[in-house]
Amino acid sequence: MSKKPNDLASDIVNSLRSVTSDWTKTKKAEERSPASRHFRMQRMTKQRGVSFKDAAAEILPEAYDKVSGGGTLPANARQIMYACRPHIQKVTGRALESDYFTQTLLPNYLDETGVDWDVVYDARGHFTEPHGGEGLGLGTLEVRDYLGRIREPHVEPADVSLAKVKLLGPVGNFGAVLFLEKEGFDPLLRKAKIAERFDIAIMSTKGMSVTAARLLVDQICSDHDIPLLLMHDFDKSGFAIAGTLQRDTRRYEFQNDIRTVDLGLCLEDVTAMQLESEHQHHPKGNRATLMANLRENGATEADLGFMFADFDQLRSTRRVELNAMTSPQFVAFVERKLRENGIEKIIPEQDLLAKTYAELKRSHQIMEAVEDIVEEVDEDMEEIEAPKNLQQRVRKYLKQHPEERWDAALDAIVSNAPG
Numbered sequence: 001m002s003k004k005p006n007d008l009a010s011d012i013v014n015s016l017r018s019v020t021s022d023w024t025k026t027k028k029a030e031e032r033s034p035a036s037r038h039f040r041m042q043r044m045t046k047q048r049g050v051s052f053k054d055a056a057a058e059i060l061p062e063a064y065d066k067v068s069g070g071g072t073l074p075a076n077a078r079q080i081m082y083a084c085r086p087h088i089q090k091v092t093g094r095a096l097e098s099d100y101f102t103q104t105l106l107p108n109y110l111d112e113t114g115v116d117w118d119v120v121y122d123a124r125g126h127f128t129e130p131h132g133g134e135g136l137g138l139g140t141l142e143v144r145d146y147l148g149r150i151r152e153p154h155v156e157p158a159d160v161s162l163a164k165v166k167l168l169g170p171v172g173n174f175g176a177v178l179f180l181e182k183e184g185f186d187p188l189l190r191k192a193k194i195a196e197r198f199d200i201a202i203m204s205t206k207g208m209s210v211t212a213a214r215l216l217v218d219q220i221c222s223d224h225d226i227p228l229l230l231m232h233d234f235d236k237s238g239f240a241i242a243g244t245l246q247r248d249t250r251r252y253e254f255q256n257d258i259r260t261v262d263l264g265l266c267l268e269d270v271t272a273m274q275l276e277s278e279h280q281h282h283p284k285g286n287r288a289t290l291m292a293n294l295r296e297n298g299a300t301e302a303d304l305g306f307m308f309a310d311f312d313q314l315r316s317t318r319r320v321e322l323n324a325m326t327s328p329q330f331v332a333f334v335e336r337k338l339r340e341n342g343i344e345k346i347i348p349e350q351d352l353l354a355k356t357y358a359e360l361k362r363s364h365q366i367m368e369a370v371e372d373i374v375e376e377v378d379e380d381m382e383e384i385e386a387p388k389n390l391q392q393r394v395r396k397y398l399k400q401h402p403e404e405r406w407d408a409a410l411d412a413i414v415s416n417a418p419g
Contacts, residue, residue: 125205130195222256234265235319243297279316
């Protein structure tokens with residue numbers, strides 16, 4: 001039985017709507033990720049290959065072996081991604097996003113298989129000691145190197161300059177680590193000299209704390225019995241960030257018990273400073289699940305009452321960022337939190353003070369003697385003539401010592417010069 005004209009027209013309209021709907025979704029996906037246009041046919045025709053997880057499992061051992069030189073070198077997560085991506089995209093028919101691979105696919109594979117791979121991640125934050133000390137990116141290799149170089153204070157013997165105390169690590173240097181969930185405050189903290197005035201190290205990341213950050217505080221705070229101070233926004237993400245730095249997660253299991261102090265924005269701070277709140281939308285969020293997660297990460301019932309006041313109407317929670325404060329407010333806020341928690345200047349034990357005192361006294365005496373010698377040397381400077389063939393001699397030295405720089409070559413030449 002043939003269809004009536006009206007029924008046929010309705011079928012055509014419905015088909016067109018379906019096609020245009022799929023096309024609109026495809027175009028929006030391509031706007032978000034231009035690389036996905038190469039997989040348009042599979043999406044439009046509903047064709048699918050194997051899952052990302054299965055595709056990754058097929059290629060990961062080979063990719064890691066290739067990137068790590070047969071397991072002889074650390075392999076960066078993004079390097080592994082590049083080695084895996086052609087195969088994964090081919091068999092799945094979909095574009096592979098870098099963040100999804102490095103933050104989900106690869107960690108899940110490592111966790112589920114238990115393979116002993118040396119995988120490292122790019123720095124996604126910074127750690128800086130006070131007083132112009134060590135600074136490092138919070139990447140796996142950077143943190144490993146820093147932890148391996150930590151030592152007791154070392155006093156450099158006096159030479160032709162004043163003696164200096166070389167510090168690396170907490171001893172005699174800093175008495176706490178302040179973690180900030182945002183990196184944008186670094187210039188303000190430097191201007192206010194917060195690290196120097198309170199003798200603290202400052203660590204920041206872009207959002208959630210990375211594994212390297214947890215490795216660093218796990219060891220350094222435990223070995224030297226110093227607290228980890230947490231400063232974050234008053235929102236779901238802020239509480240989650242604080243939580244990951246206080247308990248085990250899938251990505252990192254703490255090996256030590258460390259003291260953590262939450263200095264983050266709380267409801268009392270928000271009220272006292274009359275900070276402006278904003279809404280954070282949760283279109284698919286379940287109220288009970290969201291509240292349970294916040295409680296697990298330290299939110300009080302009063303916090304929840306404020307955050308969920310509009311949830312039923314707007315499907316949104318209320319949040320307040322650290323950025324809601326002015327710069328003077330933020331500096332005063334940090335200073336107040338540090339003082340309330342007893343963070344103060346470092347004063348070493350008597351033995352280190354006495355040793356440093358003696359060396360500084362000796363260096364001042366040496367400097368006085370050196371000044372007399374310098375005056376005599378300066379008088380003879382006009383008689384010093386540089387050899388005409390310096391370029392040739394420097395080139396010869398660098399061929400023998402290719403790891404050196406030209407000034408080191410020149411110093412060696414000067415040291416061997418007669419007279």
